[in-house]
Amino acid sequence: QKEVEQNSGPLSVPEGAIASLNCTYSDRGSQSFFWYRQYSGKSPELIMSIYSNGDKEDGRFTAQLNKASQYVSLLIRDSQPSDSATYLCAVTFDTDKLIFGTGTRLQVFP
Amino acid sequence: GAVVSQHPSWVICKSGTSVKIECRSLDFQATTMFWYRQFPKQSLMLMATSNEGSKATYEQGVEKDKFLINHASLTLSTLTVTSAHPEDSSFYICSARDDRPPGAPDTQYFGPGTRLTVL
Numbered sequence: 001q002k003e004v005e006q007n008s009g010p011l012s013v014p015e016g017a018i019a020s021l022n023c024t025y026s027d028r029g030s031q032s033f034f035w036y037r038q039y040s041g042k043s044p045e046l047i048m049s050i051y052s053n054g055d056k057e058d059g060r061f062t063a064q065l066n067k068a069s070q071y072v073s074l075l076i077r078d079s080q081p082s083d084s085a086t087y088l089c090a091v092t093f094d095t096d097k098l099i100f101g102t103g104t105r106l107q108v109f110p
Numbered sequence: 111g112a113v114v115s116q117h118p119s120w121v122i123c124k125s126g127t128s129v130k131i132e133c134r135s136l137d138f139q140a141t142t143m144f145w146y147r148q149f150p151k152q153s154l155m156l157m158a159t160s161n162e163g164s165k166a167t168y169e170q171g172v173e174k175d176k177f178l179i180n181h182a183s184l185t186l187s188t189l190t191v192t193s194a195h196p197e198d199s200s201f202y203i204c205s206a207r208d209d210r211p212p213g214a215p216d217t218q219y220f221g222p223g224t225r226l227t228v229l
Contacts, residue, residue: 045219098156
């Protein structure tokens, strides 16, 4: 069974620190990787997509992909209390269906 | 751009009734839409893939006769929960894949979700 795994957290970081969120996936054939942010009671919001090995930066967010290790991460620099949410890692396998991890809850405290 | 709407945002119904949820892509065409369900403190679970002009593809364990999907146009998909029961109470979320190239053709944009409560 194709799986996406995340630590459920909560991950607590002080305001201004770097938050590091990790995700592993089971299928080496995975093509596309996404990070979504979900606030309580709301639907997921796309933060980053990454398709090739290496880093991809967008503002305070950096996604890192290592296909050999089947590992994708999200770094949030200068974390703010408004970043407190659940972060969902999602991966597409041999189709365009997204398989979601269970999410990591991030808490940024002032 | 890439806005997806859902209607209604919440609904309360009696057990045994049917509920229809609409999902619309507002500023792009979407041949493919997806329907998810999320129970409290759990992740999103894909229920079905909806393709315009053809039958939906349901995930294992999802009853196609209970969750009716109609994707009648490139901007609208509907999910009807038939004979709803309390265990169907959940957060239902749709997503749409933008047909327009170039870019990331497999990026899904999510609607705001519909919270269903069955009494």
